[in-house]
Amino acid sequence: MTSESNRLILWVPLGIAGIFILFFGYALFFGNANPQQKTIESRMVGQPVPEFALDPAVSNHPGLTSANLATGEPRLVNVFASWCLPCITEAPQLTALQQRGVSIDAIAIRDRPQDISNFLMRYGDPYQRIGADVDSRVQLAFGSSGVPETFVVDGEGVIRHQHIGEIRPEDVPVIMQALEDAR
Amino acid sequence: MIAETGLAALWLATALCALQLVFGIMAVRGRDDLAAAVRPVAVVQGLLAAISFLMLIWLFLRTDLSVELVVRNSHSEKPWLYKFAGAWGNHEGSMLLWVTVLSVAGSLVAFFERRLRENTLIATLAAQAAIGLGFYAFLLFASNPFARSTPAPEEGMGLNPLLQDPGLAFHPPTLYFGYVGLSVAFSFAVGALMTRDVGADFARAMRPWVLGSWIFLTLGITAGSYWAYYELGWGGWWFWDPVENASLMPWLAATALLHSVTVLATRDSLRAWTVMLAVVAFSMSMIGTFLVRSGILTSVHAFAVDPRRGSFILALLVLYIGGALLLYGLRVGTVREGKKFQAVSREGALVANNLLLTAILGIVLIGTLYPLFVETLTGEQLSVGPPYFNSTAGPLALILIAIMALGPLLRWRKDDWRDLINRISFPILFSALAFAGLMFFVSPIGILPTLGIVLAVGVGAASVAPLWKRNLRRTPMFTYGMVIAHLGIAVALAGMASESAFTEEVLVATTPGQEHEVGPYTVRFVGVDPVAGPNWTAIEGQLAVTRGDGEPFGLMPQARMFASPPTETNEAAIATSWDGQLYTVLGNSDAQGRWQLRLWWKPFVTLIWLGGGMIAFGGLLSLVGRVRRERRSALREAHG
Numbered sequence: 001m002t003s004e005s006n007r008l009i010l011w012v013p014l015g016i017a018g019i020f021i022l023f024f025g026y027a028l029f030f031g032n033a034n035p036q037q038k039t040i041e042s043r044m045v046g047q048p049v050p051e052f053a054l055d056p057a058v059s060n061h062p063g064l065t066s067a068n069l070a071t072g073e074p075r076l077v078n079v080f081a082s083w084c085l086p087c088i089t090e091a092p093q094l095t096a097l098q099q100r101g102v103s104i105d106a107i108a109i110r111d112r113p114q115d116i117s118n119f120l121m122r123y124g125d126p127y128q129r130i131g132a133d134v135d136s137r138v139q140l141a142f143g144s145s146g147v148p149e150t151f152v153v154d155g156e157g158v159i160r161h162q163h164i165g166e167i168r169p170e171d172v173p174v175i176m177q178a179l180e181d182a183r
Numbered sequence: 184m185i186a187e188t189g190l191a192a193l194w195l196a197t198a199l200c201a202l203q204l205v206f207g208i209m210a211v212r213g214r215d216d217l218a219a220a221v222r223p224v225a226v227v228q229g230l231l232a233a234i235s236f237l238m239l240i241w242l243f244l245r246t247d248l249s250v251e252l253v254v255r256n257s258h259s260e261k262p263w264l265y266k267f268a269g270a271w272g273n274h275e276g277s278m279l280l281w282v283t284v285l286s287v288a289g290s291l292v293a294f295f296e297r298r299l300r301e302n303t304l305i306a307t308l309a310a311q312a313a314i315g316l317g318f319y320a321f322l323l324f325a326s327n328p329f330a331r332s333t334p335a336p337e338e339g340m341g342l343n344p345l346l347q348d349p350g351l352a353f354h355p356p357t358l359y360f361g362y363v364g365l366s367v368a369f370s371f372a373v374g375a376l377m378t379r380d381v382g383a384d385f386a387r388a389m390r391p392w393v394l395g396s397w398i399f400l401t402l403g404i405t406a407g408s409y410w411a412y413y414e415l416g417w418g419g420w421w422f423w424d425p426v427e428n429a430s431l432m433p434w435l436a437a438t439a440l441l442h443s444v445t446v447l448a449t450r451d452s453l454r455a456w457t458v459m460l461a462v463v464a465f466s467m468s469m470i471g472t473f474l475v476r477s478g479i480l481t482s483v484h485a486f487a488v489d490p491r492r493g494s495f496i497l498a499l500l501v502l503y504i505g506g507a508l509l510l511y512g513l514r515v516g517t518v519r520e521g522k523k524f525q526a527v528s529r530e531g532a533l534v535a536n537n538l539l540l541t542a543i544l545g546i547v548l549i550g551t552l553y554p555l556f557v558e559t560l561t562g563e564q565l566s567v568g569p570p571y572f573n574s575t576a577g578p579l580a581l582i583l584i585a586i587m588a589l590g591p592l593l594r595w596r597k598d599d600w601r602d603l604i605n606r607i608s609f610p611i612l613f614s615a616l617a618f619a620g621l622m623f624f625v626s627p628i629g630i631l632p633t634l635g636i637v638l639a640v641g642v643g644a645a646s647v648a649p650l651w652k653r654n655l656r657r658t659p660m661f662t663y664g665m666v667i668a669h670l671g672i673a674v675a676l677a678g679m680a681s682e683s684a685f686t687e688e689v690l691v692a693t694t695p696g697q698e699h700e701v702g703p704y705t706v707r708f709v710g711v712d713p714v715a716g717p718n719w720t721a722i723e724g725q726l727a728v729t730r731g732d733g734e735p736f737g738l739m740p741q742a743r744m745f746a747s748p749p750t751e752t753n754e755a756a757i758a759t760s761w762d763g764q765l766y767t768v769l770g771n772s773d774a775q776g777r778w779q780l781r782l783w784w785k786p787f788v789t790l791i792w793l794g795g796g797m798i799a800f801g802g803l804l805s806l807v808g809r810v811r812r813e814r815r816s817a818l819r820e821a822h823g
Contacts (some may be wrong), residue, residue: 010515013459014508017466021501023552024473027559028493085713086720086744165745166720 043143044159049077049151050141054131057108058116064105064131070157074182075103076175077151078127079139081111082119084147090166091123097172098126102179105129109139109147150175154182186250189238190329193279196231196286197319199224200312203289207309211302211377221305222293225312229290236270236283239328243270248339251332252276258339268352274492275328277355282318284363288392289315292367297817299388300380307374313506314366317499325495350410357403358430362468364396365437369465372458373507376514381454386447389461391810393441398802400434405795416740416753416768418783420682420791423572428551429471432544436464439540442533450595452521452530456537462511466504467544472496474551525597532590539583546575573631581634584676587669588645607645614641628684635680643673660808668801675794681763681787692777702784704758704765705729706738711769711778719743721754724769724778728758740769763787 044050049066056063069075078094080087098104106127108116116130133139142151142159152161152175161178163171203224210218242250243266246259256273257266265272271280289311296304322328371389375381407430412420421427440460447457473496524530550567558564592606617640621633646669650658689701695710709725721741729735738756745752758765763786770779 007516011512013462014505014512017504017508020470021497021505023556023559024470024497024500027555028497030559085722088713089715089720 044141045143045162046159048156048158049153050138052131052138052141054107054133054138057106057111057130057132058113058120060117061127061130064107064129066157068105068129069153070155071103072155073103074152074154074160074179075105076179077142077153078104078106079109079142079144079147079149079151080106081109081147082115083111084109086166087119087148088123090148090168091126093167093169093172094126095124097167097175100176102176103128105131107131107133107138107142109133109136152178152182185238185241185245185247186329186331189235189242190327192231192235192238193319193323193329196228196235196282197316197323199228199231200286200315200319203228203312204309204316207305207312211306211309218301218305221308225286225293225308226290228312228315229286229288229293232283232286236279239276239279240267240270242329243267246339248337249331249333249335251330252328254332254336254339256339264349265352271356272352275322275326277359278318278322278326279328280356281359281363282315282322284359285311285315285318285366288363288367289370292388292392296388298813298820299384300378303374303378303380303385304388305374306377307370310370310373310377311367314370314503317502321495325491350406354403354406354410357399357406361396361398361400361403361437362433362465362472364392364399365433365461365465365468367392368396368440368461369503369507372461373510376458376510376518379514379517381458381518383448383451386444386457387813390441390444390448391806391813393437393444393461393464394802394806394809397434397437397441398799398806400430400437401795401799401802404430404434405792405799408795409792413755413757414752416755418688418755418766418768418781418785420679420788423550423567423569425551426475428547429475432471432547432551433464433468435540435544435547436460436467439537439544440464443537446530446533447521450522450524450530452524453534453537454518454521455515458511458515458518460537462504462507463544466500467548469496469500469504473500524595527593527600527603528597529590529593529595532586532593535586536583536590539579539586543576543579543583546579547572550575577631581631581638584638584642584672587672588642591649591665591669592645606648610641610645610648613644614638617641632680632684635676636684639673639677639680642676643670646670646673659812661805661812662808664801664803664805664808666801667804668798671794671797671799671801673794674790674797675792678787678790678792678794682785682791685786686788687784689780689782691780691782693780694777699780699782701782702763702765702786703730704782704784706765706767706780706782708778708780711772714741716743719745722769724756724767724780726756726767726780728765730760738765738767740767742769742771759789764789 049069051066053065054063064077069077076097094104104126106129108130111132111134113132120127131138142149143162144151146164148166150163150167151159152163154160160182161175163175163178167175203221206217206224207221210221239252242253243257244263246257246261246266247253252273252275253269256276257269261269269276271277289308292304292311293308299307368389371385371392375385404427407427408420411422411424411427412418415422440457440463443453443457443460446453473493550571553567554565588610589603589607593603614637618633618637621628621636646666649662649666687702689699691697691699693699693708695708698705698707700706705728707727707729709727711722711724714721714723721743723739723741726738726740727735728738736758738758740756741754743752743754753768753770756767763784766783766785768781770781772778
């Protein structure tokens, strides 16, 4: 009896390992392996811009509507906010793009007129139109999940390219190329 | 040409590995004429794998853009150190490094091991070849590092500055050395089971590999803990995160194995148990790799996830662990019982050490897998955190450390309680003084920290006690190694207890010009500045710090924002002094323009990592001491 039960004990480790391995296999093939955090890309790329009409965000710029974006020429829509630090970092690049003849409109997210004016005074004002998106509704309709983001919209008002995060100096050629491709 | 040479060497090494396996098994089953071939084959196999890996390094140093792997992971303008480290900073290259270390370890065993019975050695090399073959197959058929890219692009894509960190360059190889060392121990165990040769010689042959891998695992865990402390900005040094646990579990098993193998080598006891631990230790490193790489666990450490890799590692788990435990079930009944000993003896203390380590290992394993288990069965998400681990593993660890202090003071085979109490009277006195000091001079702290400090003082004294009244110049190096490693445990324990008992935390919403006191420091918030890094932007807090009448100095904690993927991290700014660290983290600002600032004063927290370093250094001294003594006695035998 004793030797019999001793013999069984020898197989306990294999049994435990077997249970673990079966479980691992089940978790691997039938469990929901965790998706890793990814950059959230807009599904709107390739689609016409959503219908919207935004009031002016500051007094010295007109507001922005979807009609303003189908002008026959490709242009940029910059989603930004005065409270957003990366937006400060990208300001020189936006100015550089504007100086190269690019038309840039902006959507200001959850912002106040006075703060936006200060921001434009300190960091440069490359924008033609600035729409106030006080509750992020238009931002979400664009498929944008954060600030700053920049969209390339072609002459027919179709979104052709999305840039997530601040525009760094090395991104400027990429944006120029996207604008060229949108012609 | 370089790539082709590397690939050819890899194929040849694979062929020799297969030969090593087949010849090895046939030799063990009676074909004695094949036995002579196994050692040379193993040596050449290791050389070929090393050549293949050197070719890959050469390709990276030259930035050969006709090779796909170089294109994806390197760039001509990378600093050379990161070109070099880039060779294993990716999946394919790291697999090649793994196989190379494995085969070179096999070569070293084949070349140097002389004292083990010949057929046991050959069985060991066959087991090593079986492990190697699985990884060779995976390299060649599913992740060839030498694949060409046509046409060759102008420039490589791997200039990610985030990955250009010396820590990231050397952390993975450190853990790999640890894991591979455990695979050698595993092969020895399988070899000894196959030839029914579990005894002292087997333990002596295995010991340097266990020690070596344990040193690397200790270093890896210590460095990883400091990295998490420094980089995550949460002020903690251990989070019981699945990835941390995945590296802790092999270490716990290896620590147990290290001590049981000593009993087996010195006293010829604990035979079956040592074999079991060798299998468990390697299993834990495989399971750890599986959990981390298959992506079935959630963790703060994000890894690229590929389910195909997960199923591959799972298949190897089934093959190697299943095979080894099958052999164990079949054969361990024939392993003779070792020498007997009494409960109060050094063997007894080491058995207690092993049982406690195994219990802690079980606790950590269950805690790590439980969330996965629940989520798979019910879909509910939960996490098991410090409250579980600290309250279960903590007390066991304290008991374990107390026994660790006693063990070296006990005689082998049998000892007397009364003698022991005599020997530990001084450490007990020190502990009592520490306890009295805490009671009278310090405001009350928790039970675990109190126990921790009292124990650390006593254990520190007791770990040096084995040197008492000894001729220090004639004390063997491995005894010094043990003393230093045990003292390191006491030092680390003191750091942990001090950190948890005396840490001061200040969380303030502050405006420029305000001053805050934390510990011995006065921190003045000067203001914030935006800064832009290579692929992030940050707000940097400017802090002017003074201590007493000392000169003020600046600390600049950052809150960083990464664009792709959109993540925020906190870069803590830390000031280290002899008696602890000031740890500062910048948070968000509120609508009124106030900034969240988190300040910690952590007295003696640095002892945690100092202790970790001492443990690894002690291991190194033991390893050198053991290897030297083995060689000397081998020479003595050779000369009769």
